[in-house]
Amino acid sequence: MKLLHCLVLATPLLTVACFHQNGEEYFPAPSSSGRSEYSITYRNASGVVQHASMVSYGDGEETINGKRYTKMIADYSEMPGMDRSVGFTRRTREGIYVIEGARDQPEHIETRFPVKVGTSWTRVSPKTSVDNKAVGLETVQLGDNIFHQCLKIDFTSRGALGQPSCQGSEYLAPDVGLVKMVTTCDNDVTMTISLTKYKR
Numbered sequence: 001m002k003l004l005h006c007l008v009l010a011t012p013l014l015t016v017a018c019f020h021q022n023g024e025e026y027f028p029a030p031s032s033s034g035r036s037e038y039s040i041t042y043r044n045a046s047g048v049v050q051h052a053s054m055v056s057y058g059d060g061e062e063t064i065n066g067k068r069y070t071k072m073i074a075d076y077s078e079m080p081g082m083d084r085s086v087g088f089t090r091r092t093r094e095g096i097y098v099i100e101g102a103r104d105q106p107e108h109i110e111t112r113f114p115v116k117v118g119t120s121w122t123r124v125s126p127k128t129s130v131d132n133k134a135v136g137l138e139t140v141q142l143g144d145n146i147f148h149q150c151l152k153i154d155f156t157s158r159g160a161l162g163q164p165s166c167q168g169s170e171y172l173a174p175d176v177g178l179v180k181m182v183t184t185c186d187n188d189v190t191m192t193i194s195l196t197k198y199k200r
Contacts, residue, residue, distance in 0.1 A: 022114030030058030042191040147173035
């Protein structure tokens, strides 16, 4: 399903960790008690608007090929064709590495450090290639919650064969992580993900 390509862009951002330097505070570490809840609004190619939700949380640590990873779960409600995604993440001084899906999938670098306004990098995974650029700091208001100094990252993705290309923006708050993402794909699918509740 075309919508799943957009969700692949979002999920790794929920899985990363932090040293509180060089912009890394925008990628908070998952914990056994932490969870982030999101609302999802998307319009399909027929123009029908639908609503869904997602909950992301850490599920312990695992060793894969001699490297220690945090296992991440994202559970979806009211999302056609998708109810759960699983991934694994680890970090080094160079950046954040991710395995999408099963343990035997290849690892790729998700985010290169340092991250600051003006930084550009490309993420290449088995499913997509995404060009990213940190373009500024903004305040994001979601209901009664106001997040200051959010790092805005513009992105353009090129999907694998049969998948759409997408572009949009992500907003990451210090010590919170992803609070909002807006995506438009060339198959006329649009999606907005907004943080509704979080616990660290």
